[in-house]
Amino acid sequence: MDDQNPQTQLLKDVWQSRKALFAKHQTELGKFRVDALISAIFSNGPFYHYVFDLSDLNLLYCSAEVEQIHGLKLESLTLQDILDQVHPEDMDFVSRAEATAIRLFQDKIGLHKITNYKVSYCFRFRVKGGDYRLFNHQAVVLTTDQQGRIGKALNVHTDISHLTDNNNRRLSLIGMNGEPSYLDLEVDGEVADPIPQPPRFTPREITVIQRIAKGMTSAEIGRELLLSEYTIKNHRKRILKKAGCQNMTQLIARCITEGLI
Structure with a gap:
């Protein structure tokens, strides 16, 4: 220390x-x-x-x-x-x-x-x-x-x-x-003119990510959002693909450290 x-x-x-x-x-x-x-x-x-x-x-x-x-x-x-x-x-x-x-x-x-x-x-x-x-x-x-x-x-x-x-x-x-x-x-030296980026995830996907971060299963998320478990699983697949992540732990870490949401 x-x-x-x-x-x-x-x-x-x-x-x-x-x-x-x-x-x-x-x-x-x-x-x-x-x-x-x-x-x-x-x-x-x-x-x-x-x-x-x-x-x-x-x-x-x-x-x-x-x-x-x-x-x-x-x-x-x-x-x-x-x-x-x-x-x-x-x-x-x-x-x-x-x-x-x-x-x-x-x-x-x-x-x-x-x-x-x-x-x-x-x-x-x-x-x-x-x-x-x-x-x-x-x-x-x-x-x-x-x-x-x-x-x-x-x-x-x-x-x-x-x-x-x-x-x-x-x-x-x-x-x-x-x-x-x-x-x-980057924050080193003069920052080049930044390019604005559209939201990476839809509002629905953000809602799903927030519940995944709380440890909820697809079935639990589906019940809370009044959607089928199958629909939530499809959301999870699309979210991982958009973020370029292999698993949900990597996704949550990237969302936080890179400010994706």
Whole structure:
């Protein structure tokens, strides 16, 4: 285990250099926005979520699972405490991924669309006990101010070490509400003009994938979706073919690490 602390100032410098894009004051959060988004987040493994404000980097809320996963005390938790769990060797990648995402929203996608995207990439986190495991990071901007500047953000961290220990060190911007996705992007140096990609899977296929990730059988999925087991099995075959995967474990790992959904 590496006892060196991560250089979290690298990430803070990214946010500081883009401060003009962030709201000057706290923005109002819709009453059911977080709960609705959490139910739509794709995860397969232990996870926790938190909300923080980009105007002052204050942590506004964190789910209780952070105690079981990181061994951190919820009552005294700060955003800095969470950042300090990032593997020191991964902090530079995290900073570059954040900088790349912001630049693409500024120059390619448009900041006015930022609430319609999930930002996804992976890095190693220290867990309770001191070991490091691979986590998937998903972030969604929750609010903007009247000038379109970024306010509150929701982050979801999922332990995916049971699926893979290989970090592709890529960034994905996953479109929601009909927006195209920008997947598997490099973050080293200047990023070439990314090409938007249509959804890899249909809404029905995504529904099936989410239930497969929960360990449900084809028969169980069929009963829940009011479809035959035969239909679900055909969905599974098409999903594997589209993703270029040999089995469902490989599929779920690829969906998470490459931001396919």
